[in-house]
Amino acid sequence: RMVAAVLAGLSLLSLLTCGYLAWGSRRGGAGEAPGNLLGEEPAAGSPSSQPHIIFILADDQGFRDVGYHGSEIRTPTLDKLAAEGVKLENYYVQPMCTPSRSQLITGKYQIHTGLQHSIIRPTQPNCLPLDNVTLPQKLKEVGYSTHMVGKWHLGFYRRECMPTQRGFDSFFGSLLGSGDYYTHFKCDSPGICGYDLYENDNAAWDHDNGIYSTQMYTQKVQQILASHNPRKPIFLYIAYQAVHSPLQAPGRYFEHYRSINNINRRRYAAMLACLDEAINNVTLALRKYGYYENSIIIYSSDNGGQPMAGGSNWPLRGSKGTYWEGGIRAVGFVHSPLLKNKGSVCKELVHITDWFPTLITLAEGQIDEDIQLDGYDVWETISEGRRSPRVDILHNIDPIYTKAKNGSWAAGYGIWNTAIQSAIRVNHWKLLTGNPGYSDWVPPQAFSNAGPNRWHNERVSWSAGKTVWLFNITADPYERVDLSARHPEVVKQLLRRLSQFNKTAVPVRYPPKDPRSNPKLNGGVWGPWFKEDDKKKKSDKSKSAKKQKKSKNKKKAS
Secondary structure, eight states: OHHHHHHHHHHHHHHTTTOOOOGSSSSSSSSSOOOGGGGGOOOOOOOOOSSEEEEEEEESOOOOSSGGTTTTTHHHHHHHHHHSSESSSEEOSSHHHHHHHHHHHOOOOOOGGGOOOOOTTTTSSSSSOOTTTOOHHHHHHHHEEEEEEEEEEEEEEEGGGGGGTTTSSSEEEEEESSTTTTEEEEEEEEEEEEOEEEEEEOOOOOOOOOHHHHHHHHHHHHHHHHHHHSSOEEEEEEOOOTTTTSSOGGGGGGGGGTTTSSSSHHHHHHHHHHHHEEEEEEHHHHHHHHHHGGGEEEOOOOOOOGGTTTTOOOSSSSOSSSSHHHHHHHOEEETTTTOOOTTEOOOEEEGGGGHHHHHHHHHHHHTTTTTTOOOOOOOOHHOOOOOOSOOOOEEEEEEESOTTOOOOOOTTTTTTOOSSSSEEEEEEEEEESSSSOOOOOOOGGSSSSSOOOTTTOOOOOOTTTTEEEEEEEETOOOOOOOTTTTTTHHHHHHHHHHHHTTTTOOOOOOOOOOOGGGGGGGGBBOOOOOOOHHHHHHHHHHHHHHHHHHHHHHHHHO
């Protein structure tokens, strides 16, 4: 008994020295629960063979903005979880919010869901197409309890688009892409403003207590874990709002970053520090309530950072919203007691679409033959260090993005119109066409002054009219040496691959604004506005109008 007591004491001491502070030891932390919860016993019983899946998606976190990538921002929780798990150092997402989220939840490229252009805007009658089966739906089929906390951003214009209709047993969070962290209000344009915090299918006015969203979401996660039976499998999708603009954080998180002169970078650092502490508290809750030993924790950013909003992707090129590496190469890792090669680095090619088949297989689920996925099961790649089944990534083909003025079929060797924005990776090679977006390298010195300073940025000048770039990403991950002129045969091969992908693309879904989306017409809340009755009324009106027209024509004829 004495030995057991000593071991238990050492175990607790180890947790404290590694930065996993007991909730009761801090006040007002990122999602801390009241009281010392470490004293409570987890539910008894043998755990399910199916692992608990916790997917944490950060918003707009830059590639450099984690301690183990050399950031000046302290992220002790992320560093520790990654060091004890598997760091994904050849991991790709999409350059913006909606595309990454749609590919995570369907396992399909944007060209196969119709969401290949931009994001879903609050006023658009658009959402993830209803004929796409989702990850939570597949997990529910094999007995998982599915819960989402955080940012949805996959459309909500009709009730069927809401998270609770797409496979989640519960939803607590925001529907839009951004909003105030405290008031949860969002203005899409002057006069088009509304409240955006939901619990399941209704506005969560009861939770409007001015709590910072990172902390509020973490508290909700703790409540879900406390009330669920750990003997039954759970899928928890935590899509934090942080560190997306607006740049807001509780005052105490600025303590270590007073020396950062650039106000945006300072606020961003405070937001990331709060997020790191929140993930610490989520991990504590998993341990506390008996989930941890049979859990898989996946951490990912949804896209690259935005330098003008404090994010850093150095030494990668470009930023959020671009197909340069800085827009699509992400911070990512897997932490789990179930990993075979803990404490390792995975440099194999992994894409955000791969989580769909990987997690369904781990959950002992079935992938229907008629679901044409673009993702691969990469668990053995991550856990055991095997080669990735993935050899290419279609970063995207966007046929309605602003065309490059000098692009042409001739520049694409008659294979591809290089005016079209597209990007593809095949083995070591990456090809970009059209207008890839903001292409500067933004070093840490760019954040040294009080305001945005672009004088420190590195720019590359190319001859006017350039619309094709080729890089060997393995040898040149910073995209400094364009090889398109030196290797025209490789360019042609990748253009042919683009053309093959394009033949499988579905039409783009990007409808115009709908005035009925205005929150003023919906009780001041952003939420579903399109009703089937409206559609029926419209069709009835058009039918009656046609009948009237026909009768008028008959009268004229007689």
